[in-house]
Amino acid sequence: MGVKAQSQKPELSENIIDARGQGVIPSRGSKNQCKRERIGSVMAEVLVCREGEIADGGVRVVRSGEVEVGVIRHAGKYFAYRNLCPHQGGPACEGVRMPQVVDLIGKDGMFLGQKFDEADMHIVCPWHGYEYHLADGTHVCNPRIRLQKFNVVERNGEVYVAI
Numbered sequence: 001m002g003v004k005a006q007s008q009k010p011e012l013s014e015n016i017i018d019a020r021g022q023g024v025i026p027s028r029g030s031k032n033q034c035k036r037e038r039i040g041s042v043m044a045e046v047l048v049c050r051e052g053e054i055a056d057g058g059v060r061v062v063r064s065g066e067v068e069v070g071v072i073r074h075a076g077k078y079f080a081y082r083n084l085c086p087h088q089g090g091p092a093c094e095g096v097r098m099p100q101v102v103d104l105i106g107k108d109g110m111f112l113g114q115k116f117d118e119a120d121m122h123i124v125c126p127w128h129g130y131e132y133h134l135a136d137g138t139h140v141c142n143p144r145i146r147l148q149k150f151n152v153v154e155r156n157g158e159v160y161v162a163i
Contacts, residue, residue, distance in 0.1 A: 044064055044162070044163050045153060045160040045161070045162050045163075046062050046064050046069075046160060046161050046163055047158060047159075047160055048060055048062055048071045048078075048152075048159045048160060048161055049071075049158070049159050050157055050158055050159070051154065051157045051158065051159060054071070054073040054078075054159075055073070056073055056074065056075065056076065057073070057074060057097060058072070058073055059071065059072045059073075059093055059094070059097075061083055061091075061093060061094065062161060064163040067082060067163055068082065068083035068084070068091075069081065069082055069083060069093075069150050069161050069163060070082075070083045070091075070092070070093020070094065070123075071152065071159070071161055072093065072097065072123070072134065074097065074121055074134055078152040078154070078159055079134055079135070079137075079149075079152070080149065080150040080151070080152050080161045081093055081123070081132075081137050081147040081148060081149055081150065082147060082148035082150070084147075084148070085125040085127065085128075085130055085147075086130075086139075086145050086146070086147070087125065087127075087128055087130045087145075088127060088128060090125045090126060090127030090128065090130075091125070091126065091127075092123055092125040092130070092132065092147055093123060093147075094126055095123060095124040095125050095126035096124050096126075097121055097122065097123055097124070097134065098116075098121070098122055098124060099116035099117050099118045099119075099120060099121055099122070100116070100117040100120040100121075100122055100140070101114050101115075101116060101117075102114065102115050102116070102117050120133065120135075121133075121134040121135075122134060122140060123137075123147070130145075132146070132147050136149070137149045150162060150163060
């Protein structure tokens with residue numbers, strides 16, 4: 001005998017969503033809340049947006065309890081990380097996203113300039129400039145430092161993050 005998870009259809013917001021319906025920071029007067037109950041080992045799914053509502057390169061921050069998660073859309077894919085920089089607790093997901101800068105070195109060792117590697121996007125924490133690979137959340141210089149990653153679920157034209 002099990003308990004069935006229930007969800008409610010929310011109005012969608014641009015800012016921070018509280019999955020418990022408490023401490024909601026509304027955007028333009030809307031209330032955005034959605035919750036699937038945690039049952040056993042099942043994770044809560046928090047509604048982030050409808051498909052296409054986050055522009056490519058954009059981010060939306062959602063909240064479940066005390067946890068803030070930044071959901072970033074890049075090249076049509078969604079990535080979700082805890083909005084907490086391991087360096088000093090800054091809002092990592094609220095910084096800029098930019099491609100890796102690659103030095104161009106000639107055969108003689110001479111510096112020729114720089115270019116962007118669009119295939120390796122970085123999340124840059126706005127507090128101190130710590131950079132993380134968008135694809136996996138690892139720090140660009142020290143892979144032992146990483147952002148906490150969350151699964152993104154796309155279902156029926158809506159995007160959820162499993163917290």
